[in-house]
Amino acid sequence: MIMAVAALLKDKPKPTDADIDANISNICRCGTFQQVRTAIHAAASA
Amino acid sequence: MNYMPKIDRRSFLVGTAAVGGGLSLGFAVPFGADTALAQSSKPELNAWVVVRPDDTVVIRIARAEMGQGSQTGLAQLVAEELECDWSKVTTEIPTPGENVARKRVWGNFNSSGSRAIRESQEYVRKGGAVAREMLLQAAANQWSVPVSELAVAKGVITHKASNRSTTYGKVAEAAAKLEPPTDVKLKDPKDWTIIGKPLKRLDTADKVTGKQKYSIDFTMPGMLCAAMKECPVFGGKIKSFDAAKITSMPGVKKVVQSGDAAVAVVADTWWQAKTALAALPIEWDEGPNAKASTASIAEWLKGGLDAEEAFVGNKSGDAKDAISKAVKKVEAVYAYPYQNHATMEPMNATALYTADKCEVWTSSQNAEAAFGATVQTSGLPANKCEVYNTLLGGGFGRRTRSDYVIHAVRVAKSMAGTPIKLINSREDDMTNGVYHPITQCKLTGAFDKDNNLTGMHMRISGQSILAYARPEAMEGGKDPATFQGLNPGGAEGAFGYSIPNLLIDHAMRNPHVPPWFWRGVNNNQNAIYLECFMDELAHAAGQDPLEFRRKLMTKHPKHLAVLNAVAEKVGWDKPAPQGMYRGLAQHMGYGSYVAAAAEISVTGGNKVKIHRIVAATDCGHAVNPAQIERQIAGSFVYGLSALFYGECTVKDGRIEQTNFDTYNSMRINEMPKVEVTIVPSGGFWGGVGEPTIFVAAPAVLNAFFAATGKRIRSFPLKNHNISFA
16 A cells, blocks of 8 residues: 555655545555545645 | 452563573564563563653553554553553553463453453553552652652652652652552543543554564564465365375475365475465365355245244344234345455464474464464463464454464474464465355334334344354353344343334354354344334335434433434435435444444446445543544445455355455445544443444445435345446
């Protein structure tokens, strides 16, 4: 998941929610997707 | 005070000596310095608390941490009573061997049934309070003042009258030598400053940076790897295998039979072991179940829906009589499939057996059960065995079973002196796991001429988990856990409706596929059956589903309160936004009351977009609201993955699904917005990890009916060509 996000941010430094939906396809069985999405936006604006 | 036996320093020394012995053999330190109780873990105030001279506080957490956050929550409970500085708190995991050596001072290690906090909250808080009293007494002794004149905050002790102050770290050495007080008073919940706060998890940084090691990452010098195959038909056995065919393959060291139904290949690397295993000719005796299929199992269960004999779980009045006299009768049959836990980290364990010691490094939801399995399988006495448990890459109930530990120890025992790491492939986990039990349910509701619900019969037919997993917990042939959330009362899972004539019973049918506890357990299907049927009854009576429920819930105020909370938050009294449809559900389990409302849209009759989930929980005391919120959001991913995708089908006696391509799981683009309302009413401690999963599926299914007029009664939804939009 972290590697996929790193690749996404390299390609799209300011991803939209739609970009995240289209590019992050990793499975998370614990269902942390809300936090992952928040973290991606936080990393993008850091 | 039997919850906190006196510190037996001799047994403590035995415990640490065992750890020291392990380290002196030159092993790599298993999971970082935090795993084993190092000699530096002094001064120890009691089993729970170590305060170091630099004022850092080590809190020991016996329950397993698999992402659910109880490591942080339990530390909050101890720290609250200890009055220490939260920013200086770290945790460590005691081992079950040390627990046995210290007369089970840490109590139960089990993290299942959402019990980590609710079943240990009292003794861990007392552990913190006892340590605080000892630290204060040490300061009082040093200053020769009465302890009653001292105050403490964030680990700083002050004596106002003499204007002196000291810290926990400075008095810890002296405090550790004092007798622990025999009675301590716990704080009033209104005075809590750490419990109830949305504190950050203690383990996040290590996970994000990859520093956190899981048992699948474990390695040690000289370690070999094992891959294992079990008979694909449950209940079958090995007839023969031809080890000679693969012994010359790269890296292969040994072929070992484990029990009567499994064979393992040991090699230098796991990939070599797996490759050789795939080439190993094995003949199976598939046993009597080789013809079983999903259809044959369903047919058998169907017979239970109308069978004469059934175990009664909840009964009032005469439901059958009420149904026979009904002016209007409503009937529906539901079915719930087998499902796999599919933890991200497959089952694995590393074992090292020598003539005088057996050690296991693994991830278990119950390290004591893994320890018991190690003792039993190794044949060594308990004081020569040890299990080092680490954080789990997912559990969901699967890791309460120690089968993988048993296999690892058997293989290691056949190669004494060589550490063996056994890893299940995803395919092994999928096809030789233990499964969410399969059941069907026939519900019949009776109305009088005024559309009052006069009776209901809920007949469950199907599998008992306890008959397989814990036969000793059966009650005269009945599996009480079948009735989770449907019981007449009790803290675990009480039925939330008053129906004058009620019968809930179970015709047990146990197919050969082994069932197990699966996050939410029997509540999952019970909540779907009951809450979707409640919706069916409301519509049959021409009543609003919320109002219909409310009338039946007046004697169940806690159930009703969470239902009202979600109804209010979702805006049930106003129409849903254009194109949106809503559904409701409530249930109770593991001590907590939960409810959910879903807001969805459906395009083309089968493409579902879940726009919004509103969830509420009354878990009594809410220890860490931020963690609860995340657990609840995650529970909808787990529950809705099961609803849309989760099914293990049976063909020729074996499970057909082998990986995520055929056993799918929700992705980020399918994740609904989950809004969580925590309504802790206080006075009790309810679980968090599981309860909201119960209401995930029924809330969405009821919304699907509102949107389409179609009632789906068998799962998963993919079988009805229904998918996420």
